[in-house]
Every structure is written in structure tokens, then in C-alpha cells.
Amino acid sequence: MIVDCHVHLHGNGETPAANVDFRLKYADRLGIDLLVCSLGESLRRQPTAQELELDNAWGMEAIKHCPQRIIGLVYASPNHVDKSLQLMERYIANGPMKGLKMWVCRRCNDPNCDPIVEYATELDVPIQQHTWIKSTGNMPTESTPADLVELARRHPAAQFVMAHSGGNWECGIRTVSHQPNIAVDVCGGDPEAGQTEYAVAFLGAQRVLYGSDASGRSFASQLAKVIGAEIPDSDRRMILGDNAVRMFKL
Amino acid sequence: MIIDCNAHLGHWPFRHLENSQPDDFVALMDRCGVTQACVAPFQGLLYGDVRPANDWLIEAIAPHRDRLIPHAAINPNFPDWERDFGEAVDGGCVGVRLYPNYHSYELGDGCLTDLMAAAKEHSVTVSIHLRMYDERLHHPRCMVPPVAVTEAGAVALKFPEVSIVLCNIKTAEIMGIAEDIRSLPNLYVEISNLEGTGGVEKLVAEIGAASIVFGTHAPYQYMDAALLKMKEAVLSEEDSAAIFYKNAQAWMTAA
Numbered sequence: 001m002i003v004d005c006h007v008h009l010h011g012n013g014e015t016p017a018a019n020v021d022f023r024l025k026y027a028d029r030l031g032i033d034l035l036v037c038s039l040g041e042s043l044r045r046q047p048t049a050q051e052l053e054l055d056n057a058w059g060m061e062a063i064k065h066c067p068q069r070i071i072g073l074v075y076a077s078p079n080h081v082d083k084s085l086q087l088m089e090r091y092i093a094n095g096p097m098k099g100l101k102m103w104v105c106r107r108c109n110d111p112n113c114d115p116i117v118e119y120a121t122e123l124d125v126p127i128q129q130h131t132w133i134k135s136t137g138n139m140p141t142e143s144t145p146a147d148l149v150e151l152a153r154r155h156p157a158a159q160f161v162m163a164h165s166g167g168n169w170e171c172g173i174r175t176v177s178h179q180p181n182i183a184v185d186v187c188g189g190d191p192e193a194g195q196t197e198y199a200v201a202f203l204g205a206q207r208v209l210y211g212s213d214a215s216g217r218s219f220a221s222q223l224a225k226v227i228g229a230e231i232p233d234s235d236r237r238m239i240l241g242d243n244a245v246r247m248f249k250l
Numbered sequence: 251m252i253i254d255c256n257a258h259l260g261h262w263p264f265r266h267l268e269n270s271q272p273d274d275f276v277a278l279m280d281r282c283g284v285t286q287a288c289v290a291p292f293q294g295l296l297y298g299d300v301r302p303a304n305d306w307l308i309e310a311i312a313p314h315r316d317r318l319i320p321h322a323a324i325n326p327n328f329p330d331w332e333r334d335f336g337e338a339v340d341g342g343c344v345g346v347r348l349y350p351n352y353h354s355y356e357l358g359d360g361c362l363t364d365l366m367a368a369a370k371e372h373s374v375t376v377s378i379h380l381r382m383y384d385e386r387l388h389h390p391r392c393m394v395p396p397v398a399v400t401e402a403g404a405v406a407l408k409f410p411e412v413s414i415v416l417c418n419i420k421t422a423e424i425m426g427i428a429e430d431i432r433s434l435p436n437l438y439v440e441i442s443n444l445e446g447t448g449g450v451e452k453l454v455a456e457i458g459a460a461s462i463v464f465g466t467h468a469p470y471q472y473m474d475a476a477l478l479k480m481k482e483a484v485l486s487e488e489d490s491a492a493i494f495y496k497n498a499q500a501w502m503t504a505a
Contacts (some may be wrong), residue, residue, distance in 0.1 A: 228474030
């Protein structure tokens with residue numbers, strides 16, 4: 001079982017269904033079974049409350065088109081806490097979505113994230129949080145791994161998946177290594193050799209997940225980070241799918 | 251048969267890399283089913299005088315010359331580079347690697363024209379690295395912008411006898427010069443930095459398989475990445491063979 005825990009459904013068709021069909025065509029060629037999807041028809045960094053509605057409705061349509069293979073995450077924004085909580089109730093508490101996506105609306109150590117994380121904890125679903133450390137400079141509202149550690153310490157019962165391993169993965173992985181409620185996904189950067197081995201060495205395989213960040217990234221280049229890693233096959237199986245199945249309760 | 255047109259060996263200055271020595275690299279090639287690889291020395295990136303880097307490469311790969319094809323790092327912006335070039339050719343290098351952003355020149359500069367003339371004279375392939383890794387991850391005291399690729403077509407047009415490979419090129423950069431690539435049979439791109447869903451298929455549709463070569467950017471990148479990109483693509487046997495080895499073989503035969 002291969003689960004891609006980090007997929008977006010935009011840019012390849014006018015409808016959610018068209019995007020799903022396009023992605024699955026290529027996922028099939030690489031043996032990827034399930035796609036955990038988030039965000040909407042475009043990448044809105046600072047969505048209004050109304051746009052959050054639209055983006056999550058887009059995700060819901062995608063799930064309806066192929067419920068057996070598309071897993072949805074609610075796109076939540078600390079700029080619109082009430083709306084985010086409402087969407088979580090509608091799409092997670094009442095199903096079928098399996099977790100939260102928080103991107104770059106605010107840095108994730110912002111107190112506005114707290115009620116969202118508290119509700120996710122109550123619902124017992126993981127939070128996929130974008131992080132990057134860019135030597136070219138982060139966006140002002142873009143979270144770093146250190147920001148996520150702050151948030152995770154405030155919410156020790158919550159489960160986080162740190163997207164992109166922090167971009168600068170050596171730094172990102174070491175930053176979160178002692179925070180047990182943070183796992184990482186490997187997606188979103190070039191397929192730099194050693195990334196997965198490094199994550200396994202410092203976090204243990206049970207805290208590492210395969211993701212691609214399609215459509216921006218290639219299923220193939222990101223899958224290679226796990227397929228090509230010099231790790232035991234039992235670790236590889238965990239990273240490719242077992243961890244996602246456990247965390248997202250698939 | 252698979253020929254990797256973009257590989258390096260030696261010491262990468264910013265991070266420890268596995269499989270960067272010849273024996274280990276050949277073992278990696280065996281695991282991945284890669285028949286031959288064109289290899290250049292990582293040290294050529296930051297050394298002022300690249301000769302020791304090329305000397306090291308030629309000596310280090312001697313036991314694997316059936317698998318590893320030497321490419322010399324050349325800096326045409328360095329005094330007396332012609333001597334380095336000549337020694338590399340005498341040492342068996344059939345290609346040269348250029349790193350214009352690390353060696354402080356642009357594709358339109360006269361020093362590159364001089365190097366292209368030498369490459370023509372010696373039937374040597376010229377591979378130009380537009381970048382070596384993601385600019386967002388550069389060492390904060392060694393941030394190097396990518397090479398502006400817009401002049402590549404003009405260079406290829408001026409030297410039609412020289413095969414030019416644009417390495418570590420991104421999809422958007424390819425699309426920006428797609429017309430040049432389509433019209434210039436000596437201008438190629440390799441796929442190690444290709445991203446997006448179905449990237450290789452789209453690229454074949456855009457510029458044709460005759461302009462694409464297989465490259466992994468190993469051992470900096472997982473060798474499996476480029477292989478999986480090819481697996482993801484549904485191509486004709488002819489197009490697949492062109493990318494995997496036939497295009498590269500054509501230069502080697504010419505050399």
C-alpha cells in the first residue's frame with residue numbers, strides 16, 4: 001500500500017473530477033494507491049472565509065468523484081477561526097475528511113491556531129503544517145520548524161505532520177527531533193539523496209511519511225526519496241503507507 | 251541500456267553524500283540498472299584551478315572506464331584554461347562541464363565562445379549546469395543564482411557541430427526556450443530537475459524525444475528519481491530509447 005500524504009488538485013482541468021482523473025492516471029503507473037489531498041482549485045495563500053468554503057467544497061467534490069482513493073484534508077486558516085471550526089465540524093466530525101491542512105495564512109505559533117488545533121485534537125485527526133527554512137527568505141507568514149515546535153509543545157496531545165521536512169531538511173529534522181508529536185513528510189524539494197535516511201536516523205521510521213506535493217512536484221521524483229533510500233524494507237513500508245494509514249485512520 | 255548524462259563524483263562541499271566515490275557509485279548504478287554514466291568532479295565547482303579536480307577524476311575512475319565516462323570541469327573564465335582543456339582531452343575526457351554561475355560568466359560572454367570553438371575542434375560535448383541545487387537551500391554565505399538560459403540557443407546556433415546539454419534545467423526554463431530547442435538539433439536538455447505530474451511525457455510532446463537525454467544528478471539526487479520519471483511516462487519504444495541512450499550514444503560516436 002502506497003499513500004501519498006501530500007497532494008493538491010489544481011491546474012489539470014476545470015473540475016475536481018478532471019484533476020482527480022489526471023492525477024490517478026499517473027499515480028497508477030507508479031503503484032500509488034491513495035492520495036491525501038488539500039487546498040482548492042488554485043493555491044490561495046490568504047483565502048477569505050468565503051474562499052475557504054470554495055476550496056473545501058472543491059476538495060469534497062474530488063472525494064465524491066473517487067471516494068475509495070481520494071482522502072481529504074480540511075484547509076483551515078487561523079485568519080478565519082470560526083469558519084475553520086465550522087468546516088472541521090462539517091467535513092471531519094461529520095466525515096469524510098481525515099485531517100487538517102494549514103499552509104501560510106499565519107505562522108503556526110500564532111495563538112489564533114490554538115482553537116483550531118484544540119478541535120483537531122478533540123476530533124483525533126492530524127494536522128499537516130507547511131514549513132520551510134529558505135536561505136532566500138521565508139514569506140512573513142510562512143512557518144518554520146521552530147514555529148511548529150512551539151505549537152506542538154502547547155498541544156502535546158495533537159499530532160502534527162511537518163510538511164516538506166522544513167525544506168532545509170537537515171535543519172528541519174533536527175529541530176523537531178525531540179518533539180514526539182511531530183512527524184514529517186518528505187515532499188516538496190528536489191530528490192536530494194540522504195533525506196529519508198536522515199529522517200529515519202533522527203526520528204525513527206514511524207515518524208516519516210511519503211508525500212509528493214503534486215502537482216508542483218512529480219510523484220516520481222518524490223517517491224524516489226523512499227524507493228531509493230538505503231533503509232530496511234520494513235521502514236520503507238512504514239514510510240510509504242503504514243504510517244499514513246495509522247495517522248489518518250484510513 | 252541506460253546512459254546517465256549528468257552525474258558527479260568526489261567531494262560535494264556542502265553536505266556529506268553517499269555513493270560519491272567510484273566503487274560505490276558503480277554499485278549504485280548496478281542496483282538501478284544504469285549502464286554508463288558521464289561523471290565530472292564535484293571539486294571543479296569551487297576550486298580556482300580545476301586541474302587537480304580533473305586529474306583526480308581521471309585517476310579515480312580508471313578501474314571503471316567501461317562504465318564511467320569522464321567529463322572535465324572547465325572554467326573558461328580562468329587564465330590559461332586552454333591548457334586545462336587540452337590536458338582533459340588528452341586524459342580521455344569526451345565532454346566538459348561548465349558551471350557559469352559558480353565561475354562568474356554568462357552564456358553570451360566571449361570566454362564561452364572561445365571554449366565552444368575548442369570543443370568544436372576536439373569534438374567534445376559541452377554540458378552546462380544551470381544550477382547545482384535548489385537556490386532556497388544554498389549555504390547562506392554561498393548563494394549562487396541560476397544561469398540565465400536565454401542565450402543558449404544563440405550559442406548552439408553558432409556552433410552547430412557541438413552537442414550542448416543543458417543540465418539541471420527546470421520545466422519553466424525549458425518552455426522559455428522551447429522554440430530554440432525544437433529548431434536546433436545540437437541543443438539538448440536532461441531530466442533530473444524536471445518536476446510536475448507526467449513531466450517527461452509533456453516534455454516529449456513539447457520538444458520531442460530527440461532533444462532529451464536521461465540524467466539523474468546522482469549522487470546528489472537519488473538515482474531512482476529520473477528512472478521513476480521515465481517509468482511514469484508512457485512513451486514509444488523509439489522515444490524511450492532515444493532518451494535513455496541513443497541520443498547520448500550519438501555524441502559519443504561523433505567524439
